[in-house]
Amino acid sequence: MLRLNLLEETRFEKLPVQVFDNPETASIHVAHKIAQLIKKKSADGEKVVLGLATGATPVLVYQELIRLHQQEGLSFKNVITFNLDEYYPMQPDAVQSYVHFMKQQLFNHIDIDMNHVHIPNGTLPEDEIADFCLSYEKKINDAGGLDLQILGIGRTGHIGFNEPGSAPNSGTRLVTLDDLTRRDASRDFGGKDNVPRKAITMGIGTIFKAREIVLMAWNEKKAAIVKKAVEGEISSEVPATYLQLSDQVTFILDKDAASALTRFHLPWLVKDCVWDKTLIRKAVVWLASTLQKPILKLTEEDYNNNGMAQLATEMGPVYNINIDVFNQIQHTITGWPGGKPKADDSQRPERALPAKKRVMVFSPHPDDDVISMGGTFIRLADQGHEVHVAYQTSGNTAVWDDDALRFVEFTIDFLKSQGFDSNSEQLAKQYQEMRDFINKKKPNQADTIPLRTIKGLIRKGEAIAGARYAGLPDENIHFQNLPFYDRNKSAKQANYEDDIQETMSLLRKIKPHQVFAAGDFADPHGTHKVCFDIIYEALKRLKATEDWVKDCWLWLYRGAWHEFEIHDIEMAVPLSPQEVARKRMAIFKHQSQKDIPVFPGDDAREFWVRAEERTSETAHRYNQLGLAEYEAIEAFVRFKF
Incomplete structure (x- = not known):
């Protein structure tokens, strides 16, 4: 019976999903899964081949792996790694490079053999990239294939840098980044214009060959795309939906990233609910918005035809439910955000007293x-x-650099006009230093x-x-x-x-x-x-x-x-x-x-x-x-x- 209830609750979901309270506990779970794999392979005298991801999502996983190494003796000497992707062009010592990221977040703190570390090369001439990508695939195969691939998900639905339009059998290759992906990376580069337009990425076909795939997502910002990936139709427009074709995939989410999934967002569509005031209000507003009807015009038939028969039966008649919810929403409206003086505040969002706050x-x-x-x-x-x-x-x-210079120029001219020549000369020197710095400034410096x-x-x-x-x-x-x-x-x-x-x-x-x-x-x-x-x-x-x-x-x-x-x-x-x-x-x-x-x-x-x-x-x-x-x-x- 428990199994049937679980299947009913997750019937909109087309692949396995595990939901944790927060990113910390979810990341520890993933890190320990990796650690167990490393230990098992090590005991058998075998190498572990890991596919690794970058970005904010796996950082806590890497922190826990470092802790396991430093405090519990987990060794990475039998580990071979292949990173998903790298910007192109990109120098390995640039702070935005994934070489730099992996060293800072993991490799510099564990005992891995750096000869076993593989990251796409962002410094190659473009005409050499195709051969490099074939070689990258061969190295993965020669190592025995990926035992475990960890993934994040971009807001375009990309995995790795497989943007919308990617084929399910694609291999490692040079790709053009979606504009949304570049906007999301803009803060790391000091503006979108500084974000590379291309990247080298493992293909979806490469990822699919992994014996186990774990996709992680944290926070509400990822909720909408997670819902598409888990519940949507398979489409090249959302490359992560291709993961529905694999039997080896698990999505690991925190509560916020899972919040748009039907079982959390619209639970009355998948199971019987415990109807409290908050859930009733949410359900009635959803029903009215979905049907594009005023709340007070909703009927029992509307409730029954849209998964809310239980609410109508337990809390009805529905007109009384409608009136109650309508009144609740009406009482949120106030022209007195600081509270209305000398008024009954029992149905108002703010207190009447003190009158002047x-x-x-x-x-x-x-x-x-x-x-x-x-x-x-x-x-x-x-x-x-x-x-x-x-x-x-x-x-x-x-603030744009040229705006800053414009204000300094104004100040210099003002000081000169007022006879403060020494001050203007001192500021002019600083101004020239600013211009020199701006001309040489690196992205996000x-x-x-x-x-x-x-x-x-x-x-x-x-x-x-x-x-x-x-x-x-x-x-x-x-x-x-x-x-x-x-x-x-x-x-x-x-x-x-x-x-x-x-x-x-x-x-x-x-x-x-x-x-x-x-x-x-x-x-x-x-x-x-x-x-x-x-x-x-x-x-x-x-x-x-x-x-x-x-x-x-x-x-x-x-x-x-x-x-x-x-x-x-x-x-x-x-x-x-x-x-x-x-x-x-x-x-x-x-x-x-x-x-x-x-x-x-x-x-x-x-x-x-x-x-x-x-x-x-x-x-x-x-x-x-x-x-x-x-x-x-x-x-x-x-x-x-």
Whole structure:
């Protein structure tokens, strides 16, 4: 019976999937699988042939293998490795090379014979690559074939660098990288233009020959493509779907990467559910959105025909369910994000008291405040709350080099015009040093301190202009310049203690009733996630010793790309056309991010366009569910800690 239940729960999944609570436990599981294989082969006097991957996904696996070697004596002397891929062209000593990556993340810390290590050669003349690829395949075969191949998955669905369009029988070869793949790599190279356009990769046919294949994926950013790979039809448009043809494949996922799979995302379609308030709300919103019907028009037949008969039977009649969910969503809407004074707040997302609140808006970058919650930011100030904004990082990496030079040129000319010739000459010398550095700068090379300072000041000036436009006095505008932002560009181990202490000090000074923070957690190594973790740790420590924290509510907002799901939203702040225009003007103050920013992400639209279309879409989705029609809505979720 247990086996039947499991098959029913996973019936949408076309290959085996194991889900772990977090990347750490999943990575330890994979590392121990590798270790057991090494030990077994070693006991039999045989070599182990491993196919290895690069990128963020396998890093924790390699860390555990290093620990097993250094603390438990696991030897790699009988291990032969073949890496999946390498950028082309690429020098092996470049920090972006996979040779450098593998040495830093694994090989330099274990006892492997480097003669047993094989990584595609990114330095070859292009006319020699075909012969090299044939030789690479031959070396794999001569070694006895791959015992175990570990894989990550790219957001295009690539495995290795087998991009959409790759054939299932493809061998090792030179390929052209998809634009999305290059965008995802842009931060490692200091911009997409610096990312190589080609790579050498093992083929899908090569991967298929492995006796065991393990594909790993972590975090919500990979959830959509994992769903396609596991549940979708086999297609060259998503090369990872070819893995459905193998009997030797297992997907190892953390909960976030697995979150879009049907058994987690829409569990009522695969099994009986324990219906709590949260799941009911999610299911009803899904049903209304799927059928494109207002919630109050959903019928028992709609429930029965779409996998929700159990809900209708256990909790019905369905009209009562509809009314309850409709009311819940309606009660998220408020024009008073700081709470409405002298009003019954039992059905409102925020407390009525105190009527005038101290509010702290944390902005990871110097423009996230106005892009993500600019209308609410302005509304809070207009309604008389004591609003503060804290810019957590300088944002200096997101300024073009020529913009920095332009500001220095302006300053030199200004000093000259005011008779400060000695100062202008000194600055002119620094300016020339900056130009010389920029002309020789390597991709993703850290800027010099003067150049970094200029770029940070550009972002600071824009942030001040935006916050003033929102209605804040200068004394309520805070620049934290948290040290991790520059330190993490060179430090091997992350340490955030000074960032936490700085944040605790600011919070202790303001003692806010409300804190707004960026809630974009899809990229666990991204600036937004790190900034949130710092805020959370600061509040957690303060809560243990200071009473005011008990009355401090933490609200999360999303960035310019994605919004919270409707069923998750707990406060929806509607904006009028005039307020949308005011928000746009606040965003325009950030001129260095106008038109084409240094790191535009996946979306070619300008930030203000993304922000407006996102909030307009949220308002449209509320309206489709039968709620009032607004120009735009900014959404928030309360984080309870």
